[in-house]
Amino acid sequence: MPEPHLRASDTDRAAVVTTLDRSLADGRLDLAEYEDRATRAHAARTYGELTELTADLPRPARPTRPAPQRHHVARALYGGAWHGAWGGDLRAAWTGWLTTAVIVVGVWLVSMLATGDLQYPWPVWVIGPWGVVLLARTLGERRGGDVDRHRLTA
Template sequence: MPEPHLRAADADRAAAVTRLDQGLTDGRLTLAEYEDRAARAHTARTYGELAELTADLPRPADRPRPVARAVYGGPWHGAWGHDLRAAWAGWATTAVVVVAVWLVSVVATGDLRYPWPVWVVGPWAVALVARTIGARRRGQPGT
């Protein structure tokens, strides 16, 4: 950070408020603390004033990994920050439900000609297969 006596710009004040936002989101600040600090950040004139407001908050590089990422970010962790195992589980659950509905309608009507569940789960399966293959090509271990 530049010298504390130098004047801060609007972008510096916005960056400080962003850190305060994250502190509130992480549960490091109460709502009252956040409101007070954010108001002071908007009126801060120097880097030193901004530094005081965020001194007790971890810098973005120091922040621990989010719990969801730490727990689920294993070898099945796929593209766009999503968990491939959860994506496949969602697909399988949906497939079971729509096939069950279709089977009930087949039993009720006796008409097997139109297997409509393929239009629900088919394109989704193609997208998941492509995503899984993409994760393997990127070299994510265990995918």
Template sequence: MPEPHLRAADADRAAVVTRLDESLADGRLTLAEYEDRSARAHTARTYGELAELTADLPHPARPAPHPAAAAAYGGAWHGAWGNDLRAAWTSWLVTGVIVVGIWLVSMLGSGDLVYPWPVWVVGPWGVVLLARTLGERRGGRRPAA
């Protein structure tokens, strides 16, 4: 952990709360201890205040990989947002097939060219998914060999 007097970020506080969650689940903390420590973690200002909350807890045997590294090495489908991109793309595709099917049926039923409204359903969603996928593939750094 960096120098104790330096200011902690939201991500640092969240990491400590996650470690406290794991310690509660492992039986290392009572519920009262967990509640006290997690409340203090949310209000901590410095790294030193955060370090006090986990000083008596053992370090994890194997640290969890950084989300960007997990995206780069654990497969491009699992990324920094913790969501499964494969499921997101599958949902997008299924929704696209359904709305295009509805559009085609309505166009064939009316006999006229109907405004292609499905682009407003699948278009923006697809752009966001594409940006997210490309960002996660490019975001990871390779560890030193």
């Protein structure tokens, strides 16, 4: 924290209360200590007053930045285009599409058989656009995978 005599902001007080919340959840503070310190944090005017409230608590670990993901490496390791740059699993996407297709076509067929009429094939509007997008995505992933594999070996 900055110099102890400087005035603290609401954000600074909230950050200290968040630290106290974590310490309570971790069992470092009992409820009475937590309530006392949280009350004092909300009333604190300076950084020095806030620092006193967390001086005996461990500092939270600084969040580490995740390493940038190299999608072409993921493709090489996990089987080609099924794990692609969008982070999705195309196999699961196709499974979802197929499941939905079977259900809506089944409903359409049952309703046709029940009424005895030839009905408009409305399932096309449910599964058609979705299938086109999935097909484009799959083809794009496979082409992108070839380019990335070339970069991986170059």
